Amino acid sequence: MIPARFDYHAPESAEAAVQLLGDLSSSGADVKVLGGGQSLLPVMRMRLAAPEVVVDLSRAADLSGVRDDGDALVIGAMTTHADVVRDPLVREHALLVALATETVADPQVRHRGTFGGALVHADPAGDLPAPALALDAEMVIAGPGGRRTVPARDFFIDVFTTAVGEDELLVEVRVPKYTGWGAHYEKFSRVAQAWAIVGVAAAVRVEGGTIAEARIGLTNMGSTPVRATAAEQALIGRPVTAEAVKEASAAAADGAQPPEDANGDAEYRRHLAGVLTARAVLAAAGA
Template sequence: MIPAPFDYVAPSTVDEAISALSEAGEDAKVLAGGQSLLPVLRMRLAAPSTVVDLGKIAELRGVREDGDTLVVGAMTTHYDVQRDPLIAEHAALVRAATDTVADPQIRHRGTFGGAIAHADPAGDLLAPVLALDCELVLAGPGGRRTVPAGEFFQDLFTTALAPDELLVEVRVPKHTGWHAHYEKFNRVAQAWSMVAVAVTVRTDGGGIAEARVALTNMGATPVRATAVEAALVGAPASADTVRAAAEHAAEGTNPAVDGNADAEFRKHLARVLTGRALTAAIG
């Protein structure tokens, strides 16, 4: 299908983009990599009055250090995140999850911030962002504000972004030396996750000193598996510890029922995949 008519704006600065959104009102849509928006427009599931293309805003690209934090520009492509040495050294979980996103063609076009702002509960970057306690920097007419990941994802495809705000960067706390793994289950290669688990742990002297675990597609938003984390911290890094902790993975979740799986099967997958992810991360 052909999209409904809309006005097109391609600003070169963040301020220009915010002005364009403010002028267009709630019917505007932001175009980042376009891998989620363009199919929606073609199917006429959305008919915005204005599309604001961020592709010319150079300041929104790249990865840099800021003390104990990595700052990832919202328009940084998945391909660039995969290959960035700072990500590899300090945010192994982000690298592991990004490796599973769709296919190489989409990873060259899709953007880190675009995937997060889209807030698809089956998306592969939301759970890692939640697990790592990332902060999202939003820019609007009143300036910039920082929102913790736990408050950013509010409901199905719904975030803390106001209609006249942009996600401009993601602040990722460094987890240098932590072990990480992203375990994903889907019907076919490169498909959306039916369920996935993001795990990063810090070991010390044969024991688990710290753990972060989050689940993909186990609710309307990514879910932090706090019961699993509590069962891991202070325990020996052993197969018995992993098995016991993984049994808590589905606690507090509310998975959807669809053509791929019912809720009970997704809960079963969460437990199995958490065990696999922990085993792979701890080694």
């Protein structure tokens, strides 16, 4: 199908994009921001979305790239998935982000889709919100009043809904460094490259064969990513053995409200969360 008619703008900087969004918002226009386009363009072609204006960020060079900022990495919102996966800073200091991004769709999508675009899209089955939550990432949002920083726990509000306002733009993501931590993203889907029925993002720090710290985020276990805090606490001090990790991981779904659909009911997803958490933690710990 062919999208409905729309006006098109391609600002060449984050500042110009924010100014444009402010002007368009004031006019009352229905505006959509185009990042990599891997989510927006298909729904526009099916006319499930018919914005009056599309603001394309692909020419805003200052929105791309990864840089070291002391105790954190800063990932530009328009950095492609492929660039995130192969960036040496990400692999050294935020391995979980790289491993989760490797599972996004297929190579074609990863070469066009963007890190920030996937986070703003906020699909509960998307692979990047859970690691962002697990690692306590911070989202830097720019708007007419300047920039503000929102922690991941407050960024994801509901299905396809984030803290980014209509006249605002996600410009970068700050990810604390987890240098030396083990990491793994375990994703269960019925066919290759499909959305996760359940996914688990796990980062662990091991000392002397014992889990000293653990951070776990769950994919598709609610309307937003879920932090498995009960399992995190249960894992601390446990030896890196299958039995001990499995016992602690049984608490992964505590407090979650998983959806029910053709892929499985809530109880099935709770079971998967425990099983996948154990696998992810053991893999992250090198067991």
